[in-house]
Structure formats: structure tokens, C-alpha cells
Amino acid sequence: MMLADRLAAYAGFLTFQNLPPEVIHEVKRRVLDSLACAYGAITAPPCRIARRLATRVAIKxxxxxxxxxxxxSPELAAFANGTAVRYLDCNDTYLSKEPAHPSDNIPACLAVAESLHVHGRQLIQAIVLA
Known part of the structure; x- marks a missing residue:
């Protein structure tokens, strides 16, 4: 089976109920950390620019x-909010073995979940998959 097929099967069969409590706890910690980083960066010039760009489009x-x-739009919200999440983390000096930090996906997951009125358990599942 090709890697893409295995990943698709994993994503298709993963449920919130199958997630270990430790994973759910860590997802919640990552979300809180991301929100705290965004709050700390909210007045930074790049974050203000991203917000100005995102607020040019209004979607009820x-x-x-x-x-x-x-x-x-979820895309513009993810861009602006993601800029704030990552701004204080010095993304250009990320030296971990992993190719990306978990918080890179959280603003996008939150934006889509909010716009689709998704239940919190589905949001956690999406963040795990991301």
C-alpha cells in the first residue's frame, strides 16, 4: 500500500473516541499555547498588516x-491568525527534527471549525490529523 493510501486510511478511520486522553490533553495545551502566542503578538507590525488584509473581506x-x-473567509482568518501565532516563535530559526511546528495548523483548523460550526471534538480530531 502506498504511503498516501495509508495516510488516507488513517485519516478516514480516526475518531475522537479512539484518541488517548493524553493526546487530547496535549492538543488542548497546544491550542492554549497558540492563543497565548497570538495574544502576545497582536500589536506587532506584521500581525497588524495581516489583520488589515484579512479584514478587507467580510463574510457573515x-x-x-x-x-x-x-x-x-476561513483562509484569510487562518493567514492573519497564523501570522500572530507564529510571530513570537522566531519561525526562521526553527531547529527541531520535525518539519513543522504543531501550531502551524491550529489557526487554519480553528478558522474552518468556526465557519462550519464544528463541534469541539471534531476540532480536536482535525488538529490531530493536521
Whole structure:
């Protein structure tokens, strides 16, 4: 079986109920850490620029651009919010063996979940898969 097929099968059969409690706990920790990083970076110039760009598009049932009351497309919210999450982490000096930090996917998962009114368990499952 090809790697892509194995990954697709894993994603297709993973359920929240199959997740160990330790994994659920760690996902929650990563989400809180990401929100704290975004809060700390909210006034940084690149984050303000990203928010300005994202708020040019208004979508009533979209996703929130953090630090505003504005809703935009999930893509633009993920971009602006992701900029804030990663800004203080010095992403250009990321030296871990993993190819990406877990928080890279969290703003996108949150934006899609908010715009689709997804249940929290589905959000956690999506973050695990991401």
C-alpha cells in the first residue's frame, strides 16, 4: 500500500473516541499555547498588516480575525491568525527534527471549525490529523 493510501486510511478511520486522553490533553495545551502566542503578538507590525488584509473581506458566517470583531473567509482568518501565532516563535530559526511546528495548523483548523460550526471534538480530531 502506498504511503498516501495509508495516510488516507488513517485519516478516514480516526475518531475522537479512539484518541488517548493524553493526546487530547496535549492538543488542548497546544491550542492554549497558540492563543497565548497570538495574544502576545497582536500589536506587532506584521500581525497588524495581516489583520488589515484579512479584514478587507467580510463574510457573515466566516471566521473571526483575532483581535477584531470582524469575520472573513476561513483562509484569510487562518493567514492573519497564523501570522500572530507564529510571530513570537522566531519561525526562521526553527531547529527541531520535525518539519513543522504543531501550531502551524491550529489557526487554519480553528478558522474552518468556526465557519462550519464544528463541534469541539471534531476540532480536536482535525488538529490531530493536521
Amino acid at each position: 458566517e466566516g471566521a473571526t480575525v483575532w483581535g477584531t470583531r470582524h469575520r472573513t
